Amino acid sequence: MAKIVVIGMGQGGVLAGGMLAKAGFDVAIYEKSPKGAVSHDWHDDIRFDIFEICGIAPPSRENYTQKSKWLFVSPDEKNSLKVPPAKPMEEVSVSRRGLSDHLVNIAVENGAKVFYDTPVDSLVLEGDRVVGVKVDDEVISADLVIDASGLNSPFRGQIPAKFGVPADSGKNGIMRGWRGFFVRNEEAPTPDPESTLYIKHLDGVGISWCNLNDRNEVDVLIGRIGEKLTEEEQRSCLEALRKNHPILTDKMVKEGKWVDIGVRCTAGGLVADGYALVGDSAFMTMPIMGSGIEASMKAGKWLVEHILEEGVKDFSAENLWGYQVKYFDELGADYVFIDVVKRWALNIDPKEINWLFGCGAVTNDDMALLSTDTENPVKLGVGDILKKVGILLKNPRLIGQAIKWLLRGLRAKSVANGMPEKYDMRKVQKWQKKYDDVIAKIERGE
Numbered sequence: 144m145a146k147i148v149v150i151g152m153g154q155g156g157v158l159a160g161g162m163l164a165k166a167g168f169d170v171a172i173y174e175k176s177p178k179g180a181v182s183h184d185w186h187d188d189i190r191f192d193i194f195e196i197c198g199i200a201p202p203s204r205e206n207y208t209q210k211s212k213w214l215f216v217s218p219d220e221k222n223s224l225k226v227p228p229a230k231p232m233e234e235v236s237v238s239r240r241g242l243s244d245h246l247v248n249i250a251v252e253n254g255a256k257v258f259y260d261t262p263v264d265s266l267v268l269e270g271d272r273v274v275g276v277k278v279d280d281e282v283i284s285a286d287l288v289i290d291a292s293g294l295n296s297p298f299r300g301q302i303p304a305k306f307g308v309p310a311d312s313g314k315n316g317i318m319r320g321w322r323g324f325f326v327r328n329e330e331a332p333t334p335d336p337e338s339t340l341y342i343k344h345l346d347g348v349g350i351s352w353c354n355l356n357d358r359n360e361v362d363v364l365i366g367r368i369g370e371k372l373t374e375e376e377q378r379s380c381l382e383a384l385r386k387n388h389p390i391l392t393d394k395m396v397k398e399g400k401w402v403d404i405g406v407r408c409t410a411g412g413l414v415a416d417g418y419a420l421v422g423d424s425a426f427m428t429m430p431i432m433g434s435g436i437e438a439s440m441k442a443g444k445w446l447v448e449h450i451l452e453e454g455v456k457d458f459s460a461e462n463l464w465g466y467q468v469k470y471f472d473e474l475g476a477d478y479v480f481i482d483v484v485k486r487w488a489l490n491i492d493p494k495e496i497n498w499l500f501g502c503g504a505v506t507n508d509d510m511a512l513l514s515t516d517t518e519n520p521v522k523l524g525v526g527d528i529l530k531k532v533g534i535l536l537k538n539p540r541l542i543g544q545a546i547k548w549l550l551r552g553l554r555a556k557s558v559a560n561g562m563p564e565k566y567d568m569r570k571v572q573k574w575q576k577k578y579d580d581v582i583a584k585i586e587r588g589e
């Protein structure tokens with residue numbers, strides 16, 4: 144069977160590696176971090192049904208807790224909206240290291256070989272084809288290299304331009320932030336909801352949150368998009384949060400960490416000859432809200448399903464193309480639309496957001512749009528919509544802007560949907576140019 148190398152223990156890559164090993168492929172997974180230090184030392188949110196979707200058991204019970212309930216606060220902090228909670232344990236907060244170990248154990252049980260503390264230095268190419276990786280100056284040959292090395296993958300930049308794999312994320316593609324966990328002030332009452340998210344906190348382009356989690360830690364995140372969060376800004380945001388949240392002490396549970404979070408739409412090229420991207424390395428997060436764990440696991444599953452269903456033996460871009468088509472059909476094209484909305488939110492004056500929060504056009508019930516409850520989707524009657532339009536018409540400038548950005552979003556989504564179903568390099572390149580152009584235009588605000 145063919146030889147597969149997975150770079151990095153990104154969730155989607157490890158899941159794919161395990162599935163391929165189960166199907167009999169010779170799989171080797173290389174991770175630069177030592178055993179026990181892979182992924183983050185904290186919990187993040189996922190939908191629990193992702194395990195069933197991926198056909199694997201969930202990690203053991205001590206690895207997850209109920210996801211917190213959220214309150215969104217306007218930039219002037221005068222108005223707030225609550226996100227209605229999904230059903231109990233529908234969305235959970237999962238230990239990142241627990242999840243990582245769980246996926247690796249499954250991969251190993253299925254026959255994959257894993258190498259910790261072993262960074263991949265570079266890809267090895269023969270002509271335009273990836274034929275392996277370099278580890279410790281040794282060439283490891285592979286029929287397919289799966290790049291699951293995360294947001295700042297240096298390997299994308301080695302792929303020949305003709306495959307349309309972008310080298311970097313672009314200006315507004317990364318939220319740079321700081322995350323820290325503090326001891327809870329036991330004297331202060333438990334907040335309800337437990338989590339508060341500030342939009343354009345202190346008028347910065349980004350968010351801050353303060354969340355009392357199920358492990359009785361106060362989780363703080365401060366993030367900025369398109370601009371670097373300075374230490375001074377981080378300190379003033381932290382101070383501002385402390386004033387509003389008596390539970391937040393200045394004693395840390397563990398050291399804070401500077402982090403990058405992907406917030407851009409998916410790359411226009413996910414495959415090349417001998418190479419496929421899975422997860423953050425291909426910007427597979429939902430712009431604004433994240434959900435990169437689920438997106439990367441789904442992508443890993445779809446890549447393997449495509450390989451097995453089509454009986455792929457030669458891992459050329461052409462033969463892997465069906466994976467990219469599936470990803471864009473299911474998630475990628477919608478994420479482009481959301482990316483456009485995100486860019487509008489970045490450009491909009493904080494005063495307009497204050498008005499939107501306070502005018503009554505958006506209610507707590509509408510915030511269910513941000514929850515992932517699939518059984519109780521938000522239903523808006525004609526009367527509700529007319530009432531909202533009536534309120535919004537009081538601010539024609541904002542309505543004008545909203546319509547403009549909505550049309551841009553629909554145009555971008557229709558470009559994404561126009562991806563060729565069958566691989567023809569000339570047609571694929573034409574589509575990739577159109578896709579990249581539409582993103583670049585939106586980035587420039589055109």
Ligand SMILES: Cc1cc2nc3c(=O)[nH]c(=O)nc-3n(C[C@H](O)[C@H](O)[C@H](O)COP(=O)(O)OP(=O)(O)OC[C@H]3O[C@@H](n4cnc5c(N)ncnc54)[C@H](O)[C@@H]3O)c2cc1C
Nearest residue numbers: 151152153154175187188262263292293422423434435436
């Ligand atoms: C603060 C923060 C909060 C988040 N919250 C959520 C959330 O609530 N829900 C959610 O779904 N997502 C969340 N995300 C996003 C989520 O972490 C990612 O989208 C998701 O993990 C997918 O990333 P990945 O697995 O592709 O890459 P990563 O998790 O970055 O994994 C890449 C792996 O590759 C390894 N690696 C890198 N280079 C090399 C190399 N040269 N050789 C070998 N190994 C290498 C790294 O060490 C790492 O282990 C959050 C991210 C951050 C930073």
